[in-house]
Amino acid sequence: MPVQSNRVASDGMVVVDCDIHVNDLPEFLAPHCEMPWRKSLEILGAAPRRYLDIPGYAPSFGLHPPIPGGHSARSVNTPQAMRDELDALGIDYGILLPDHLLLFATLPNIEYATALSHAYNRWLVAQWIQAGSGLYGAIMACPQNPEDSAKEIERYAGTPGICSVYLPTAGVDPLWGARRYDPILAAAEAADLPVILHSVTVTSPVFPAQINQFENHFGRQVIGHAFSMMANLVSIMHTGVPARYPKLKIVFTEAGVSWVPCMMWRMDRYHQEYRRTVPFLEERPSEYMRRQMWFATQPLDEPVNPKHLVETMEHYGGADRTLFASDWPHHDFDHPRGLAKLPLTQEQRRKIMGENALGLFKLPMPNRLSKREIHSA
Amino acid sequence: MSGNQEMAERASEAETKSQQPASTPVDYPVGPASDFPPGSHRIVQVRTQEVGVFNVNGNLHALVNVCPHQYGPVCDGPVGGEMRCNASTGWKFQWSRDGEILICPWHGLEFDLTTGRCLAPKEMRLRKCKVNVVEGEVRVSLTGG
Numbered sequence: 001m002p003v004q005s006n007r008v009a010s011d012g013m014v015v016v017d018c019d020i021h022v023n024d025l026p027e028f029l030a031p032h033c034e035m036p037w038r039k040s041l042e043i044l045g046a047a048p049r050r051y052l053d054i055p056g057y058a059p060s061f062g063l064h065p066p067i068p069g070g071h072s073a074r075s076v077n078t079p080q081a082m083r084d085e086l087d088a089l090g091i092d093y094g095i096l097l098p099d100h101l102l103l104f105a106t107l108p109n110i111e112y113a114t115a116l117s118h119a120y121n122r123w124l125v126a127q128w129i130q131a132g133s134g135l136y137g138a139i140m141a142c143p144q145n146p147e148d149s150a151k152e153i154e155r156y157a158g159t160p161g162i163c164s165v166y167l168p169t170a171g172v173d174p175l176w177g178a179r180r181y182d183p184i185l186a187a188a189e190a191a192d193l194p195v196i197l198h199s200v201t202v203t204s205p206v207f208p209a210q211i212n213q214f215e216n217h218f219g220r221q222v223i224g225h226a227f228s229m230m231a232n233l234v235s236i237m238h239t240g241v242p243a244r245y246p247k248l249k250i251v252f253t254e255a256g257v258s259w260v261p262c263m264m265w266r267m268d269r270y271h272q273e274y275r276r277t278v279p280f281l282e283e284r285p286s287e288y289m290r291r292q293m294w295f296a297t298q299p300l301d302e303p304v305n306p307k308h309l310v311e312t313m314e315h316y317g318g319a320d321r322t323l324f325a326s327d328w329p330h331h332d333f334d335h336p337r338g339l340a341k342l343p344l345t346q347e348q349r350r351k352i353m354g355e356n357a358l359g360l361f362k363l364p365m366p367n368r369l370s371k372r373e374i375h376s377a
Numbered sequence: 378m379s380g381n382q383e384m385a386e387r388a389s390e391a392e393t394k395s396q397q398p399a400s401t402p403v404d405y406p407v408g409p410a411s412d413f414p415p416g417s418h419r420i421v422q423v424r425t426q427e428v429g430v431f432n433v434n435g436n437l438h439a440l441v442n443v444c445p446h447q448y449g450p451v452c453d454g455p456v457g458g459e460m461r462c463n464a465s466t467g468w469k470f471q472w473s474r475d476g477e478i479l480i481c482p483w484h485g486l487e488f489d490l491t492t493g494r495c496l497a498p499k500e501m502r503l504r505k506c507k508v509n510v511v512e513g514e515v516r517v518s519l520t521g522g
């Protein structure tokens with residue numbers, strides 16, 4: 001029986017990737033940017049830069065020398081290239097998040113950040129979202145300007161292809177969950193758009209990004225995303241976000257999933273002891289997590305025995321709360337095949353690989369599968 | 378003091394009336410009702426068990442002095458109220474039911490004295506004992522209340 005090399009594990013099931021990245025260079029966004037900040041982007045567009053490291057635009061505060069021998073530095077510049085690459089990976093749908101603007105929350109200039117968020121959203125809708133392409137977008141929230149950001153979410157709610165709101169998480173200060181961001185969360189809830197937290201490795205003076213003591217990128221990479229997600233999850237819980245916004249759906253990306261039970265159990269334990277300080281949490285934190293939160297697989301935790309990862313997932317709700325993500329085209333992306341070795345039932349696999357995301361982001365079943373269903377009927 | 382005593386007696390009389398008569402399990406006398414005025418709580422020994430007897434607004438409640446969390450002496454803890462914050466309070470912190478909530482001295486888990494239920498994991502509960510007042514004497518039965 002011939003085997004389609006790219007669809008080994010996911011053949012016959014929808015594959016939705018809730019984390020892929022578009023190359024959002026300043027020169028690409030400049031034509032979509034309001035004055036006077038368009039002028040800044042034009043200057044940045046001509047400035048020398050390193051991969052995903054552009055001062056004043058994507059300040060990664062990189063402290064490391066280039067790795068001898070080099071390291072992958074892929075980026076995707078056009079929707080057609082993205083579509084072709086997702087096809088090669090066996091991915092039906094992808095949810096687009098930025099490249100450089102993963103560092104967006106570190107930008108301190110409020111007017112500039114506001115204009116940049118407008119430009120990114122305009123550019124995303126104009127250049128990347130096309131009917132039938134299977135590329136879906138997340139409107140970028142602007143933590144520097146929550147009131148404006150809420151209006152931006154209202155503006156794009158209902159735009160075909162916009163399925164979520166991206167919360168820039170790397171270096172965000174204060175953390176998501178702080179009450180100043182309430183307008184953003186209220187707007188996302190009202191628009192029924194799930195919010196996606198996405199971090200990136202950054203060295204910054206704000207918690208928990210003060211990772212300057214790590215000598216190399218190994219240390220910073222291991223710590224960066226995971227600590228960011230842990231801190232933001234606790235922050236979101238400690239101000240009662242899921243209780244105050246009971247219809248808000250929250251997705252955590254790019255930190256694997258093994259950190260989740262640890263934080264969940266710690267929160268449940270201290271909820272017992274400090275309930276009086278968080279009386280809005282009328283149920284255990286884990287109950288809110290099981291109802292309103294989802295966790296993306298990439299970078300896949302790779303225990304020697306893959307069964308241990310499946311068991312770890314079960315602690316926070318398993319296949320019902322887990323979403324496939326590849327992080328294409330970044331250096332630590334996961335091929336859908338990477339999940340083939342996990343001992344999951346077919347039903348669990350279908351949910352994780354795509355069916356959960358279809359429901360969460362309200363996406364249609366792709367043609368190749370609806371046609372197949374018609375054939376087999 | 379005598380006012381308190383009267384209230385306690387009245388309250389416990391009311392409780393006694395509502396409880397099933399005759400063939401009740403063995404009641405252990407634990408002291409005169411005057412020792413349990415409203416707002417007070419005492420720990421008494423009933424055979425091998427320590428039991429906390431609480432007078433909440435004139436009603437007596439008896440709970441086994443073992444916390445379901447890590448078996449701490451829960452009845453040694455202070456009695457407080459319930460902090461609430463939800464849509465019905467306009468998301469403002471509100472202190473309610475003062476005097477009805479027991480706080481375990483070990484890790485601070487809170488229990489509703491009237492039901493024994495924990496306020497955080499609601500399936501966790503204290504063991505309640507039957508308590509009543511017979512001829513001015515508080516009686517506790519270990520077999521449930």
Ligand code: FES
Nearest residue numbers: 444447449481484
């Ligand atoms: S033993 Fe009572 S709170 Fe831990």
